[in-house]
Amino acid sequence: MTDANWEALSNQTVAAAGVLYFLALLVHLAEWAALRQPAVAGDLVTAGGGDTVAEGGYVGTATPAAPAGAGEDSPRVAFLGRLGLMLTCLAAAFHFVALVGRGMAADPNRVPWGNMYEFTLTGSFIVAALYLALYRRFRLGWMGPLVVGFVITVLMVAVIWLHDAVAPLSEALNSPWLVIHVVSAATATGAFTLGGIASIMYLVRMRAERRAAAAGRPLGRWLARVPQLDALDRLAYRVHAFAFPVWTFAVLITGPIWAHEAWSRYWNWDPKEVWAFITWVVYAGYLHARATAGWKGRRAAMLALVGVATLWFNFIGINYFSTSSQHSYAGLERPAFLDQR
Amino acid sequence: MSDQDRRPGELTARELLRWLWRQVTSMRTALMLLLLLALAAIPGSVIPQAGVDALKVTKWKDEHPKLTPVYEKLDLFSVYSSPWFSAIYLLLVLSLVGCIVPRLFVYYRALRAQPPVAPRNLTRMPVQASYRTELSVDEVLDRARSVLGKRHRLRAASAGDDYVAAERGYLREAGNLLFHLSVLVVLAGFAVGGLWGYQGGVIITEGSTFSNNLTQYDDFKPGGLFTTKQMKDFRFTVDEFDVEWIKKGPKTGQARKFEAHLSYHASQDAPEKHYDLRVNHPLEIDGTDVFLIGHGYAPVVTVRDGTGKITYTGPTPFLPQDASFLSFGVIKPPSTNPQIGLEGLFYPTFDFRNGNPVTVFGEDLNPTLSMLAYTGDLGYDSGRSQSVYVLDKMNAKQIEKDGKPVRVDLQIGDTFELPDGLGSVTFDRVDPWIRVQISQTPGKGVALVGVIMALVGLCASLFLRPRRVWVRAIPGTMDGSGETLVELAVLDRSGNGEMDEVLSTLLGQLKEDPR
Ligand code: HEM
Numbered sequence: 001m002t003d004a005n006w007e008a009l010s011n012q013t014v015a016a017a018g019v020l021y022f023l024a025l026l027v028h029l030a031e032w033a034a035l036r037q038p039a040v041a042g043d044l045v046t047a048g049g050g051d052t053v054a055e056g057g058y059v060g061t062a063t064p065a066a067p068a069g070a071g072e073d074s075p076r077v078a079f080l081g082r083l084g085l086m087l088t089c090l091a092a093a094f095h096f097v098a099l100v101g102r103g104m105a106a107d108p109n110r111v112p113w114g115n116m117y118e119f120t121l122t123g124s125f126i127v128a129a130l131y132l133a134l135y136r137r138f139r140l141g142w143m144g145p146l147v148v149g150f151v152i153t154v155l156m157v158a159v160i161w162l163h164d165a166v167a168p169l170s171e172a173l174n175s176p177w178l179v180i181h182v183v184s185a186a187t188a189t190g191a192f193t194l195g196g197i198a199s200i201m202y203l204v205r206m207r208a209e210r211r212a213a214a215a216g217r218p219l220g221r222w223l224a225r226v227p228q229l230d231a232l233d234r235l236a237y238r239v240h241a242f243a244f245p246v247w248t249f250a251v252l253i254t255g256p257i258w259a260h261e262a263w264s265r266y267w268n269w270d271p272k273e274v275w276a277f278i279t280w281v282v283y284a285g286y287l288h289a290r291a292t293a294g295w296k297g298r299r300a301a302m303l304a305l306v307g308v309a310t311l312w313f314n315f316i317g318i319n320y321f322s323t324s325s326q327h328s329y330a331g332l333e334r335p336a337f338l339d340q341r
Numbered sequence: 342m343s344d345q346d347r348r349p350g351e352l353t354a355r356e357l358l359r360w361l362w363r364q365v366t367s368m369r370t371a372l373m374l375l376l377l378l379a380l381a382a383i384p385g386s387v388i389p390q391a392g393v394d395a396l397k398v399t400k401w402k403d404e405h406p407k408l409t410p411v412y413e414k415l416d417l418f419s420v421y422s423s424p425w426f427s428a429i430y431l432l433l434v435l436s437l438v439g440c441i442v443p444r445l446f447v448y449y450r451a452l453r454a455q456p457p458v459a460p461r462n463l464t465r466m467p468v469q470a471s472y473r474t475e476l477s478v479d480e481v482l483d484r485a486r487s488v489l490g491k492r493h494r495l496r497a498a499s500a501g502d503d504y505v506a507a508e509r510g511y512l513r514e515a516g517n518l519l520f521h522l523s524v525l526v527v528l529a530g531f532a533v534g535g536l537w538g539y540q541g542g543v544i545i546t547e548g549s550t551f552s553n554n555l556t557q558y559d560d561f562k563p564g565g566l567f568t569t570k571q572m573k574d575f576r577f578t579v580d581e582f583d584v585e586w587i588k589k590g591p592k593t594g595q596a597r598k599f600e601a602h603l604s605y606h607a608s609q610d611a612p613e614k615h616y617d618l619r620v621n622h623p624l625e626i627d628g629t630d631v632f633l634i635g636h637g638y639a640p641v642v643t644v645r646d647g648t649g650k651i652t653y654t655g656p657t658p659f660l661p662q663d664a665s666f667l668s669f670g671v672i673k674p675p676s677t678n679p680q681i682g683l684e685g686l687f688y689p690t691f692d693f694r695n696g697n698p699v700t701v702f703g704e705d706l707n708p709t710l711s712m713l714a715y716t717g718d719l720g721y722d723s724g725r726s727q728s729v730y731v732l733d734k735m736n737a738k739q740i741e742k743d744g745k746p747v748r749v750d751l752q753i754g755d756t757f758e759l760p761d762g763l764g765s766v767t768f769d770r771v772d773p774w775i776r777v778q779i780s781q782t783p784g785k786g787v788a789l790v791g792v793i794m795a796l797v798g799l800c801a802s803l804f805l806r807p808r809r810v811w812v813r814a815i816p817g818t819m820d821g822s823g824e825t826l827v828e829l830a831v832l833d834r835s836g837n838g839e840m841d842e843v844l845s846t847l848l849g850q851l852k853e854d855p856r
Binding site: 175234253264275 | 375392587
């Protein structure tokens with residue numbers, strides 16, 4: 001295949017992935033709608049929602065393992081859920097082919113991380129891939145519509161505003177550190193995003209629970225499928241706890257090493273670096289908040305959302321807000337690659 | 342002071358100090374300071390910073406004359422070395438030290454302590470289970486010891502105990518302490534670099550030699566405690582500089598594969614060595630790093646005076662104005678009478694497009710100079726500080742012919758005769774130049790070791806799950822069933838683990854038939 005063929009293939013598979021994600025979103029929304037209809041004896045929320053009576057008098061734990069409401073799904077709901085998952089898998093496969101295509105279209109072949117379009121394509125792919133990878137382990141079924149909705153939004157932003165033709169890597173990007181740095185940064189970004197979704201749901205469910213308890217009615221069917229607050233909190237924590245060291249590795253180890261190789265200063269307070277640092281500090285704050293009385297739970301979840309906001313602002317926003325992105329390698333000051341990282 | 346002398350709520354100075362210290366070292370303060378640090382870092386990403394891009398700062402100041410004094414007062418052009426930013430992180434460091442030092446002692450004691458005795462009623466613990474077995478109490482406890490003993494520390498049994506107490510995950514706290522300590526290490530490394538390091542930039546044309554002393558630098562930024570004694574005595578020559586120009590595809594006109602072939606001497610009398618300097622491949626000489634960070638063109642021009650004597654010859658670096666490598670430069674022959682000076686543009690690949698002179702490519706395929714000439718007092722010997730890239734035209738006038746400004750347009754090999762016997766200008770050839778950054782960054786190794794330690798500590802702290810396990814065996818005679826009642830409880834000390842899994846695994850191991 002010629003380079004032009006590869007590029008065309010990449011563009012087509014992005015489109016196909018977009019369509020499939022969209023179908024997956026529709027199916028998940030249908031699943032959602034199907035959940036709402038039969039208001040079978042929903043589980044009444046008790047304030048605090050903690051104590052469980054020991055079953056059979058013997059084995060009993062404070063945290064029910066399965067999210068409330070799971071297992072009661074009608075066959076239709078279960079079918080739609082499975083269909084949505086399958087469509088998402090398929091979409092992610094196309095998404096992956098699109099990435100490979102970008103790399104193959106370049107001469108010489110390279111990793112598909114040469115510009116913002118490719119970074120965004122990669123970032124959204126990693127969100128989808130991590131969701132699929134963790135689907136079973138953390139029972140993420142309830143997250144489907146949110147993840148797919150997020151991925152398709154980002155993909156649309158990438159295609160509409162960021163699309164760029166395939167080109168060779170600029171010189172400064174041409175380093176083994178690119179691979180290590182970008183893989184770790186993108187993995188952390190994907191994980192932080194999933195953690196952020198869990199934190200949003202924590203806040204949403206908390207609010208809904210309070211309202212439901214006040215009105216004395218059961219929680220909405222879909223929300224009832226979302227794990228309980230303490231399980232959500234733990235899920236969010238575990239995802240963040242995975243992402244934080246990866247992010248540390250990306251922005252505080254490989255980033256500075258590479259910056260030192262490329263332009264002599266390992267830390268230069270460039271806007272991109274500043275925001276990576278801000279993200280890091282906010283998430284350090286999140287981890288602290290979870291251990292601080294009065295900050296546990298709700299406020300910690302809000303901090304996680306601030307973290308995600310700084311993360312994505314850095315990823316996309318800084319390239320548009322920051323005016324320093326026009327330094328070419330030939331420029332007087334320094335190469336442009338930093339703004340593309 | 343007796344208690345009666347004090348009004349309620351009044352504190353002694355000591356109590357006040359202690360109270361302050363407790364506030365400073367509390368988790369809540371640490372959290373607040375972290376968030377404050379994040380917030381304080383924002384302005385520096387929005388406002389141009391002197392340490393990052395001095396040129397942009399100057400431009401910004403020109404555009405905002407009203408705001409500039411206010412911003413200057415608030416140190417907004419150097420946020421990261423400002424007193425208020427420093428105050429935040431110094432407070433954080435203080436809080437950090439105050440936080441970890443006591444924890445070190447607590448940890449030291451915890452390391453040597455035994456797992457605590459079992460709570461009286463295990464079935465009241467949040468994560469617990471119980472079952473009955475035909476094994477005797479001693480058999481159950483022996484089993485529990487061998488199951489737990491592999492990965493837990495066990496409490497030494499004393500006579501009459503009806504339980505086994507076990508604990509694991511001591512390294513979590515160690516990891517946490519290591520992480521917080523390494524934050525200090527990183528800061529120390531960072532500070533050393535800031536104080537004793539330096540960065541300098543210099544433009545070197547192909548074929549010329551750079552010797553590492555202050556006079557040779559174009560710009561030089563030393564740290565606060567830098568001394569010239571730190572400068573290493575090396576020199577290098579740029580033998581050749583290669584670029585590959587992209588001739589097709591969307592990045593046409595861009596350059597890549599920059600490679601400067603250097604020969605260098607690491608000290609006065611060291612043997613000559615060679616190095617191909619490329620982007621991402623700095624040359625390290627004895628603790629000093631040399632980086633390739635830019636390139637451009639230096640037209641070689643010869644200037645003669647009216648008598649034909651050469652007053653100036655040599656490559657003159659022109660500075661690229663944009664990605665097309667259209668470059669601006671100034672030529673100043675030092676000793677002519679009257680003084681003359683030239684200022685203008687260099688086009689690597691000159692062409693006319695819609696009647697305008699442009700360069701259509703970055704490579705020097707059709708190199709062309711187009712300059713204006715000046716004469717009069719150009720300030721060469723006035724003692725005023727002179728930039729090599731600026732012509733001081735205040736007291737000079739433009740050279741004219743027939744009432745029109747003279748435009749010195751040259752291609753390689755051309756000579757231009759200036760009017761009125763002022764001499765001539767010849768364009769001999771074009772040499773490339775490279776811009777290198779030369780820097781010492783002491784403490785970078787310390788900072789790197791620090792972050793790696795931090796990462797190790799962090800992983801230990803986040804992924805190890807400290808927990809306590811108790812197993813109690815109650816003889817069947819107590820309730821007449823004849824079977825031993827085994828109670829098992831797990832306490833998650835991190836608050837983040839999935840204890841149900843742990844519980845059921847342990848349960849499985851305990852119940853497993855040993856025969
Ligand atoms: C330079 C500033 C600091 C940074 C970047 C930082 C970062 C972190 C991070 C990332 C964690 C999560 C790791 C873990 O959960 O074990 C953590 C935990 C912790 N930090 Fe800090 N910290 C800082 C300052 C402080 C200070 C000043 C204190 C004392 C008040 C403190 C006390 C703690 C404690 C007690 C934990 C453990 C929380 C837990 O049990 O989950 N930290 N810190």
